[in-house]
Amino acid sequence: MSDTTTPAYLKDSAQILTQAGFATSQTWYHGTASGLLDAIMEQGLIQSGDKEYNLKAKQTMTTIGSSFKENKDPVFLTQSKELAYYWAVKTCESRNKYFANDEQPLVLAINLPAELNTTINPDVGAAGMLLAGSDDYLEVLSKIYQDNGLVAPQVDPMTADRMEYLAALGMAYSKQNIAADLLEVVKP
Secondary structure (H helix, E strand, O other): OOOOOOOHHHOOHHHHEEOOEEOOOOEEEEEEEHHHHHHHHHHOEOOOOOHHHHHHHHHHHHHOOOOOOOOOOOEEEEOOHHHHHHHHHHHHHHHHHHHOOOOOEEEEEEEOOHHHHOOOEEOHHHHHHHHHOOOHHHHHHHHHHHHOOOOOOOOOOOOOOHHHHHHOOOOEEEOOOEOHHHEEEOOO
């Protein structure tokens, strides 16, 4: 498991986490890599947004003779800066490995107007991650619960209510692009 020690200024679980899960508001968070920041601040958060990574993957698959179908992934969000940081670290690991860069993890705050806030959905696509049972996200999530004196959720992907993915696991998405003027880098 990679080092996903969250910097103190991003630790927000004590304020938003209860045994019922993570509270939501009109502020959401997105973890990303520093190499994507200029494009994000110009274009906003767009579905399947890492064009450079997708192009490299397509070129690699074509080179080895395989087909490549680019999926249109939604914009992934969470209500916690801590969880967004986890995803930022993962994004950096992928990009740094693929492009031999030294990008740093960043967390973006997204302040949505009420009408856009209603378009945020629980990410039930995470069921695949839970079924696999080996993803270190669940370990990090469990530690966050334990650090707050709470019992980590045991979400059964086969029977879970879709809202458990949002509340208990902190996983959400938007099928709409999010304009750059709604974004802000979270800083110490």
